[in-house]
Ligand SMILES: Nc1nc(=O)c2c([nH]1)NC[C@@H]1CN(c3ccc(C(=O)N[C@@H](CCC(=O)O)C(=O)O)cc3)C=[N+]21
């Protein structure tokens with residue numbers, strides 16, 4: 440029997456509609472419109488598409504958004520100045536600096552400069568620490584979207600074997616931590632992992648975030664497993680392929696995300712959720728007591 444297809448596009452649409460309603464209520468109560476600033480350095484065409492998708496999603500949800508497009512020649516100090524201004528701007532509750540940045544710019548220094556309260560990507564070290572400690576903070580969007588998809592699949596995580604392939608800071612590491620907090624037994628694999636196919640075959644939940652087209656084959660998948668494909672590998676003909684050989688995997692898995700239409704749209708939906716959450720926390724914080 441073929442797997443259930445986890446329709447990320449449809450789930451993302453539901454979540455964005457919920458955000459739209461919550462934004463309207465928040466704005467009615469506080470007279471504040473949540474605002475997101477997206478910073479794009481250089482003119483990578485793929486990045487431009489994501490940025491315009493984010494902007495459209497904000498508009499539809501009633502979130503104010505502004506785009507800062509800087510030339511590839513932008514210096515680190517100019518970028519840090521812009522981040523400083525956005526940190527102080529009361530209209531802006533969320534700041535996203537599109538990655539990767541040009542080689543001449545130190546990515547860590549830039550992420551460090553973002554106010555953790557406005558860090559809707561969840562990449563600032565303070566938010567990374569809050570994730571590891573399971574404290575309230577802002578969670579990275581793609582991992583948060585993955586957890587929503589797994590929940591929608593009805594896959595139990597408590598005691599389950601979860602295998603994550605790929606150890607990036609933006610997907611592999613944070614999603615592993617989130618699965619751990621849901622009481623899964625987590626194995627985090629990477630390019631040096633021995634017998635990768637064998638490790639994957641143990642997985643009740645398999646998250647593929649390697650960036651290599653169709654690397655995960657059908658016979659690497661445990662029958663009935665939930666398979667989450669984070670890959671967005673652009674082919675020469677312009678089409679997208681996942682990290683999972685979908686046609687093979689769909690025959691074996693219990694549930695699987697397609698590419699496109701799986702994780703990608705969820706990333707954008709969770710960005711809107713994070714922007715609203717950030718606005719709530721910034722506006723909703725009780726005033727400091729006088730004389731305190
Ligand atoms: N600071 C930062 N935060 C990010 O979240 C971030 C980033 N930098 N740099 C680039 C990656 C990539 N990313 C995607 C978002 C949506 C889709 C998406 O909507 N994908 C559609 C297809 C889009 C298409 O057709 O190209 C889908 O999978 O169905 C894909 C990729 C966010 N990223």
Ligand SMILES: [Mg+2]
Nearest residue numbers: 538539540546
């Ligand atoms: Mg980099």
